[in-house]
Each structure stands twice: as structure tokens, then as C-alpha cells.
Amino acid sequence: MIKDGGVGGMAADVVGERLRDEDPREIAGYRLLARIGEGGMGTVYLSRTRGGQPVALKVIRRDFGGDPGFRRRFEQEVQAARRVQGYHVVPVVDHDTTGERPWLASAFIPGLPLHEALTAHGPLPLPAVLKLVGCTARALTAIHSAGIVHRDLKPSNILLSSQGPYVIDFGIARAADATQLTVSGGVIGTPQFMSPEHALGEPVGPATDVFSLGLIAAVAATGRHPYGDGGALTLAAQIANTAVRPPRLDSYDDHLRPLLERCLAADPAQRIGTEELAALCERAAGRPLNDFTGWLPEPLATDLAARERAALAPPPPEPTVADLGAQGSQGAQGSQGTQGPTPPPHGPTFAGAPTVAPPPPTYAPPAAAGARRGRTGLVVAGAAVAVVLAVGVTWTLARAGGDSDRTQGQGQGQGQGDGKQSVQPTHSATPPSPDPTPSDDSGFTPVFADRTFALRSPGRVAVVEADLDIPQVHGEGEITSGNEIELSDVSDGRWEFKTPWGKSAGTTPEQCLEGAQGDVLPTEIEAKDLRTVIPVGTVLCTQTDEGNLAMLKVTDITTGAGDLPDYATKLTLFKKR
Structure with a gap:
């Protein structure tokens, strides 16, 4: 474990271990900052996006990567995992199966794997x-609903946070x-x-x-x-x-x-x-x-709050050439694999961390973009504040001995078979407020604020619907009612609004209600027009089927699995007082 103050502005006990001599220093434009887990499928590293948000990047073992059949299955499973939408799951956000070694990236947020919480604090x-x-x-x-069976659900693959538990490592x-x-x-x-x-x-x-x-x-x-x-x-x-x-x-x-x-x-x-x-x-x-x-006992809640504060600390500024020279002379980050405080990587910008934070920058290609043939764009799916997405590891019966894999943890960096996780971060130094204070004259009270909510292309000539009161995205074939948006990948794709939607000039309940009632969008927007009509930075509002007020802030748009683009948003829900 790093003992000298952490990496990239994050506390040492959140980060993991120093990079070893054999570890790469960069993967597809993501600079690797620390080693945060190792398991049956590969090694997990801490990295940061250009926007400063931490991500967990799992590099698949060479023996798996050398098997063409594995690469095909890996691509299929990751694509399936990216379609999972809903709270209490921490999805894959980026991957590549075409390079020398396949990899996948997950957002990284401090939290505590259940097995660690039980060990430290008891039942x-x-x-x-x-x-x-x-x-x-x-x-x-x-x-x-996405056609995936987890297959390895265990305490290390459930992360505890102030906003509830989250499941990681599903399907892969x-x-x-x-x-x-x-x-x-x-x-x-x-x-x-x-x-x-x-x-x-x-x-x-x-x-x-x-x-x-x-x-x-x-x-x-x-x-x-x-x-x-x-x-x-x-x-x-x-x-x-x-x-x-x-x-x-x-x-x-x-x-x-x-x-x-x-x-x-x-x-x-x-x-x-x-x-x-x-x-x-x-x-x-x-x-x-x-x-x-x-929802959690006070000592455990305090532990989680400390982890969240550490991970929300802003990264240090990009070093100058002189800074880098000084670091090299001091041995802070040399060829021996040691790693002191490290600047953010030149990785792609990831917009969609599951906490209350200013919208991150839109997607910018990584410095090593040429090395990322065939990689999909970053997409965010529903998870909420303070999760640790530990890219879980698998255990092989042929290697008996219990939970022996070291996992991608955020905590102690000592791998346990239950795995530590990497999850979705925010890039703001100000932690979210899970219980926002009521607005003055709007007549609405916040239920929750700025939760990550993904509106993804369902692909495969499919249709899904989003119910923002729950909130949840319902898969094709589910019998539902009370939905606010339908995402259809049929006949070139479109969004269909089930309730009147409009653009808001701001983020107060008053502004949101005025936008929903006054600047009304058409009931349908074709896929080819979505990026133009609803660009990054747009604030969308509607009164839901249940009479609540829903506000979606668009933080990123990427290429989807079908005709529709994938939208990363922050969802705030207000209810009538």
C-alpha cells in the first residue's frame, strides 16, 4: 500500500499499491497511477480521465487475451453489461478488445466492500x-433484464455507500x-x-x-x-x-x-x-x-464518509516540465515503478460520475487515441453516490484454497477474495448532499439530487422506457406504466416523450417547472437529430406521471449500441410539498 500521502490527490488508503516494475504505465491513453487489485482475470489499476475523475482499469491476463474465442466472448459480455441500467449497479464504462491486451474500465468511487465492512465493524x-x-x-x-446472470455474487462484489449498496462485476x-x-x-x-x-x-x-x-x-x-x-x-x-x-x-x-x-x-x-x-x-x-x-451504523457510516472525502479531493494541477524534472531527480516517480503524487492522466473525459458535481467536460480523445482501435465511447449507467466499483475477480475451483484472488479494492489494497472495487467517482471537491434543502417558493421539495442516470440505446431493434419516479429503465417486454421517456431503436431510432418535456434555463425547481411548461419539446425526436436538439449541457424538465418534477442535466453523449446515441445525465427529482 502507498504510505506517503497518496496518488493523484487521493488518500493512500483509498488508492492501493504502487505500480510494480512489470506493470504498464499507460493503457490506451489512460495513465496508470496505482495497482488496486489483482484476480483471476487480470490486474486492476487506478487511472484518471482528462476531467480528473478516477477510473478503475482492468487489464486482462495475457493467456486470456491470446485466445481469440475469449476476445469474442469478452466483447459480447461487455456490450451486454453496458446495457444494464438501474440504481445499485456499477457498470462498465469503457473497453477495448482489439489491442495487445484486452481491457475494461469502470468508474471509481470510494466505498467499502461488504466483506471488509463485516470484518472491520461486525454484522x-x-x-x-x-x-x-x-x-x-x-x-x-x-x-x-439485460440477459445477464452475475454468476459470482459475493460480499466483495457488493459495495456499501452512503447512498446504499451497489453490485459490481456482473456478467464479465x-x-x-x-x-x-x-x-x-x-x-x-x-x-x-x-x-x-x-x-x-x-x-x-x-x-x-x-x-x-x-x-x-x-x-x-x-x-x-x-x-x-x-x-x-x-x-x-x-x-x-x-x-x-x-x-x-x-x-x-x-x-x-x-x-x-x-x-x-x-x-x-x-x-x-x-x-x-x-x-x-x-x-x-x-x-x-x-x-x-x-441506514448504516455510525462507525461504519463515518468510515464511508472519510473515504468519500478522500476520493473527492481534487487532483493536483498538471505538472510543468520543470516539475517533472524535479520529480525525476527526487525519485518520486522513476523507472523503478515507484510512484509519488501523480498528475491526472491524459485519458478520455468521463462524464457521468454518480455524485453531485458540476458537469464534467465532454468527451475528448486520449493522447494515445491511435492506440484505441475499436474502443467504444464512454457511457455512464445508473449508480449513485459513493460507490466502489470493484472489478470483481473470479475464483477457480481448480485452484482451491478459498477466496484467494486479490481484487480491485479501494480500501486497504490487500486483496481478498472478495475483491475491492473500483467505482464511479465525481470530479468535484464538494461532496454531494443526499438530502437537499427544500426550495423557497416553488412548492417542491427535492427527493434526491444529481443522481447519475443513463439513457442508453437499447440496440438490437429494441425499445426501453424510463420511469423517473422510481427511477428505473424498463427493458423490452416488461409490462409497465407511468414512464416519461421511450427509447426506440426501431426504424432508425427515436426518443418519444410520454409527458411534456422542455428545456430549462436553470436548475432551480422554479426554472425547471417554467421550462417544462413553457419551452416544450416535440413529442418525438429522431436519432439523427438528438445531438443537435439536446446537446451536452442541456437541462431537461418534465412533470412526471405521478406529478413530481424531474430534471435531467445532460453531461455526455457517446455512440450507442444501436442507432440512438447514449446519453449520460444527472437526474434530480422534486415532489410536491
Whole structure:
């Protein structure tokens, strides 16, 4: 771990380890600042965009990168992961499969992986467990709606933040399955958090993630695994035998036991669905899942707040030639792989960190743009304040020994099989206010402010709809109502507004309401006209189906998977007082 004050203006305990001699110093225009994790698929590095926002960049292992089949699967899985939209997920924001070594980038935000929180602070109180499970279930709904099964849900892949839990590393492990099986005969996953079907090597589906979430709930509430003590392989064997010998749940809280029983059913068809599970948790908690006021115990909340402050510190200014010469003479950053305070990289600008911050600059190509053949543009998807996106790592049964992979953590830099994460940052030195103060005369009170919300091309001749009151993007085929925007990639693509939308001259509720009512946009905008009609910097407003006031600030526009461009926005929702 870096001990001398940190990298790029971030505190050392948030950053990780110094770069080693064998580590690259730049990947596709991203300057690498520190090593923040290592796992079964590759090594994760801290970098910064040109706008100063930290990102976690995972460079895939050479043996995987040398397999053309892996590259194809990797491209497919990353493209699928980029379509995931919803709160409590931290998505992939950039990637390239064409270079010497494939890589993917995730936004980086300070937070605490669940396994670290449990180690440092002990089990969570029941209300926090219910909120943890309910919000994670909502994240799984979004992931499954995109046709993805997480396959490696475990405490290190759930990040705690002041704005709730977030799920990381979804879907990408599947790209390595065939390669890993060919190389070692192993199974991708973490044994003690597998489902019975996964442990038996059978096909997995969304229900396998529900089983894993049930195990996580049990551990979070008590610090004990429901299948008892033992090593990873011992627990995996007991899980595989669930149909004959189910776990004993009689020692768990009466409010938690029914939830565990429905998650940990041996038959996948008998397990509770993610939407029902979220609703069950909300009822049991007696408060909305999106209310995070005091949701974590004070010592843990204090720990998270310190991490957020450290990560929100602005990066140092770009050094002059003289500065660089002085650094070299002092050995602050030399050929030996050591790294002292480092200026921001010349990477692409990433607009879409999930915290309240001024809109970052629009996309600017990296200095090494020529090296980024085939890379997609940066896109932001829904996550909220203070998350750590740990690009999770996979565990191979062929390499027994428990959670042995080192992961991309933001905290201590000591890899644990549960992985530390890299997540979405903000580039402002001022932390967000999760509970904005009411406006004076507008008659509206903020529900939340400046949450990252992605309006992405659904691709594949598909249609999705955005409900800003929840907020959530509903996938194709879902039966929904009360949506404000429809994104269609059919017949050249278009946005269709379900409620009257207009452009606002400012960001106060009064200005937003005036824009929604006075500067009304057409009900449909074709894909070819979107960038012109709604450019970066536009503030869009509407009164939602439920009578709330929604404000979208456009922070970035990139090429989408279909005919529509992808929009990164910050969403603020006001309700009537």
C-alpha cells in the first residue's frame, strides 16, 4: 500500500499499491497511477480521465487475451453489461478488445466492500440487512433484464455507500468460462457463495444469483455462513448437497428466516424472484428502499464518509516540465515503478460520475487515441453516490484454497477474495448532499439530487422506457406504466416523450417547472437529430406521471449500441410539498 500521502490527490488508503516494475504505465491513453487489485482475470489499476475523475482499469491476463474465442466472448459480455441500467449497479464504462491486451474500465468511487465492512465493524443490524438485500435484489432485476446472470455474487462484489449498496462485476466472468475450463478444468465462481446448481456444474440462471444473495444475507446479519464452518470447498460440497441436507436456519431472526428460506430453496424454480424479494424487504423494513437516512451504523457510516472525502479531493494541477524534472531527480516517480503524487492522466473525459458535481467536460480523445482501435465511447449507467466499483475477480475451483484472488479494492489494497472495487467517482471537491434543502417558493421539495442516470440505446431493434419516479429503465417486454421517456431503436431510432418535456434555463425547481411548461419539446425526436436538439449541457424538465418534477442535466453523449446515441445525465427529482 502507498504510505506517503497518496496518488493523484487521493488518500493512500483509498488508492492501493504502487505500480510494480512489470506493470504498464499507460493503457490506451489512460495513465496508470496505482495497482488496486489483482484476480483471476487480470490486474486492476487506478487511472484518471482528462476531467480528473478516477477510473478503475482492468487489464486482462495475457493467456486470456491470446485466445481469440475469449476476445469474442469478452466483447459480447461487455456490450451486454453496458446495457444494464438501474440504481445499485456499477457498470462498465469503457473497453477495448482489439489491442495487445484486452481491457475494461469502470468508474471509481470510494466505498467499502461488504466483506471488509463485516470484518472491520461486525454484522449489520437487521434493518440494514433488509435494505442491503432489497437494493441488491433491485440491482439483480436490472442485470437479469439485460440477459445477464452475475454468476459470482459475493460480499466483495457488493459495495456499501452512503447512498446504499451497489453490485459490481456482473456478467464479465462468463467470458472466461470456456477458456478457464479448457486451461484448468476449473469452474468460475466463489465456492462458498455458489448455488447448488452452480456447485454441481449445471447450467445457471437468474435464480442462482438469488441463492447467492440469500447466503450473503445470512452472513451479513450474523457473521456466520448458514452451512456452517469450513473451507471453501467444504462449504461448496455442502451447498451442492442442499436437496438432501438443507441449511439450518432456526437460529436466524424471525423476520429474516422466511426470506432466507425462499432464497435458499434447493430447486431454482422454488426460489423467490428478485422483484418480489425487494418488495418483501421493503415491507419488512417498514421504510422505502430508497431512503438511506442513517441506514448504516455510525462507525461504519463515518468510515464511508472519510473515504468519500478522500476520493473527492481534487487532483493536483498538471505538472510543468520543470516539475517533472524535479520529480525525476527526487525519485518520486522513476523507472523503478515507484510512484509519488501523480498528475491526472491524459485519458478520455468521463462524464457521468454518480455524485453531485458540476458537469464534467465532454468527451475528448486520449493522447494515445491511435492506440484505441475499436474502443467504444464512454457511457455512464445508473449508480449513485459513493460507490466502489470493484472489478470483481473470479475464483477457480481448480485452484482451491478459498477466496484467494486479490481484487480491485479501494480500501486497504490487500486483496481478498472478495475483491475491492473500483467505482464511479465525481470530479468535484464538494461532496454531494443526499438530502437537499427544500426550495423557497416553488412548492417542491427535492427527493434526491444529481443522481447519475443513463439513457442508453437499447440496440438490437429494441425499445426501453424510463420511469423517473422510481427511477428505473424498463427493458423490452416488461409490462409497465407511468414512464416519461421511450427509447426506440426501431426504424432508425427515436426518443418519444410520454409527458411534456422542455428545456430549462436553470436548475432551480422554479426554472425547471417554467421550462417544462413553457419551452416544450416535440413529442418525438429522431436519432439523427438528438445531438443537435439536446446537446451536452442541456437541462431537461418534465412533470412526471405521478406529478413530481424531474430534471435531467445532460453531461455526455457517446455512440450507442444501436442507432440512438447514449446519453449520460444527472437526474434530480422534486415532489410536491
